Amino acid sequence: MKICQVEKTLVSTNRIKEMGHRPLLVVKEKGGSRSIAVDAVGCVTGxxxxxxxxSAAREAAGSKDFPSDLTIVGIIDHWSED
Amino acid sequence: MKICQVEKTLVSTNRIKEMGHRPLLVVKEKGGSRSIAVDAVGCVTGxxxxxxxxSAAREAAGSKDFPSDLTIVGIIDHWSED
Amino acid sequence: MKICQVEKTLVSTNRIKEMGHRPLLVVKEKGGSRSIAVDAVGCVTGxxxxxxxxSAAREAAGSKDFPSDLTIVGIIDHWSED
Amino acid sequence: MKICQVEKTLVSTNRIKEMGHRPLLVVKEKGGSRSIAVDAVGCVTGxxxxxxxxSAAREAAGSKDFPSDLTIVGIIDHWSED
Amino acid sequence: MKICQVEKTLVSTNRIKEMGHRPLLVVKEKGGSRSIAVDAVGCVTGxxxxxxxxSAAREAAGSKDFPSDLTIVGIIDHWSED
Incomplete structure (x- = not known):
């Protein structure tokens, strides 16, 4: 699993119906590029x-048919970037 | 999911029949290389x-048997590249 | 999907029987390294x-059990590298 | 499979219930970034x-439904980094 | 599929039982990092x-449940690195 920091929420009005209303977040891996992840735990910026x-991202997002390839499955209690 | 910008449509007359007539688009991740994505929402250049x-790209493209590994599932309302 | 150019055919006499006799090609993504792809359309060098x-590469190669992680599914009509 | 070194355990109190109580470890590939892996063998730091x-990471973590994309499946007897 | 060169065998006494006794090899992609692959054809160093x-790596290693994400499925007859 990747270690990412939440940057902000993402608004996408025009999306396929299979995505439903699950929140989408912009996340960033240290030194990596930005990605979009489905939030399954309830995160806030930072x-x-x-x-x-x-394939694990689909079921973690709620069902085997959910079109996700990146899903937030946990919040890290303490993380010091180094 | 990746954040990409649509560059243009792609024409491929000679393709396997499983691809049907779904539109193929050239997309580009910021700082990354060009890829080809199946359009499931109806995008325009830019x-x-x-x-x-x-594996989520298959079903998002219409069916579990669709041969896609990258499918456009939503248009971002506002995105400022930085 | 990746945009690659066909370099040459690859000969592998000693391979697992599940690969059958499907042609294997060396392909190269622009600025990337060489990979081997199963040819499902009939390409020539260049x-x-x-x-x-x-996972879409398996079925695109002919069956769900085919051991491929990269399959050529279409020839691009016109491509100008830039 | 990747060759990684175990750095430390990771605490995530707020995680989806499907992750259960399997230990999560921070691992590092030589010259790569840190990742989080589910421990299926019982490792220690170093x-x-x-x-x-x-998709193999899911079943290796204990069941087909386990939300893992990286699972530790063995300890290397001797490894000299070079 | 990746083009790799076999470097050596890998010994891992403590591994999950699903891996059985299939040989594990250290392989290296040109200019890439080392990985571990399950040998399904019978290779030697070099x-x-x-x-x-x-997901194709699992079945290529012998069964759908085998925990592999990289499996050697063929030996290249002639390869000149360039």
Whole structure:
């Protein structure tokens, strides 16, 4: 799983119906590029989170049919970037 | 999911029949290389879009058997590249 | 999907039986390293092609059990590298 | 599979229930960034381990429904970094 | 599929039982980092091989439940690094 920090929420009015209303967040891996993750735990900006990818991201987002390849599955209690 | 910008449509006359007639678009992640994505929402050139990869890209493209590893699942309302 | 150019065919006499006799091609993404792809459309050296990866590569190669993680699913009509 | 070294355990109190209580470890590939892996073998800090990704990480973590994309499946007996 | 060269065998006494006794090899992609692959063809050090990743690696290693994300599925007859 990737270690990412939450930057902000993302608004996408025009999206496929399978995405429903799950919140989408912009996250950033240290030294990496920005990605979009489905929030399954309830994060706020600045949180360091655990992002699961691959096929595991679908079920973690709520169901096997959910179109996600990156889902936030946990908030890290303490993280010091170094 | 990746944050990409739509560059143009792609024409591929000779393709496997499983791809059907779904539109194919050239997209570019900031600072990354160009990729080809299946358009499931109806984008135009210049749009910033949400691209889902991995196994989720198949069903998002219309069916579990669709041969896609990158599918556009939403248009981002506002995106400022920085 | 990746945009790759076909470089040459690859000969592998000693391979697992599940690969059968599907042609294997060496392809190269612009600025990337060489990969091997299963040819599902019939390409020749120099063609710019659409390569699908992830789990979609298996079925695109002919069956869900085919051991491919990169399959050529289309030839691009016109491509100008820039 | 990736060759990683275990750095430390990770505490995440707020996580989705599907993760249960499997231990999470921070691991680092040589020259790569830090990742989080589910420990399926019982490692300690400093161990060099085999990390499996992709869809294989789920079942290796205990069940097909486990939300993992990186699972430690073995400890390397001897590894000299070079 | 990746083009890799076999470097050596890997010993991991403490591994999950699902890995059984399939041989594990350290392989290296040109200019890339070392990875561990399950050997399904019978290679020796120095061989240039075809490594399949993603979900296809599992079945190529012998069964759908095998925890592999990289499996050697063929030996390349002739390969000149350039």
């Amino acid at each position: 949180d360091w989170v655990i992002c699961v990818g691959s | 749009d910033w879009v949400i691209c889902v990869g991995s | 063609d710019w092609v659409i390569c699908v990866g992830s | 161990d060099w381990v085999i990390c499996v990704g992709s | 061989d240039w091989v075809i490594c399949v990743g993603s």
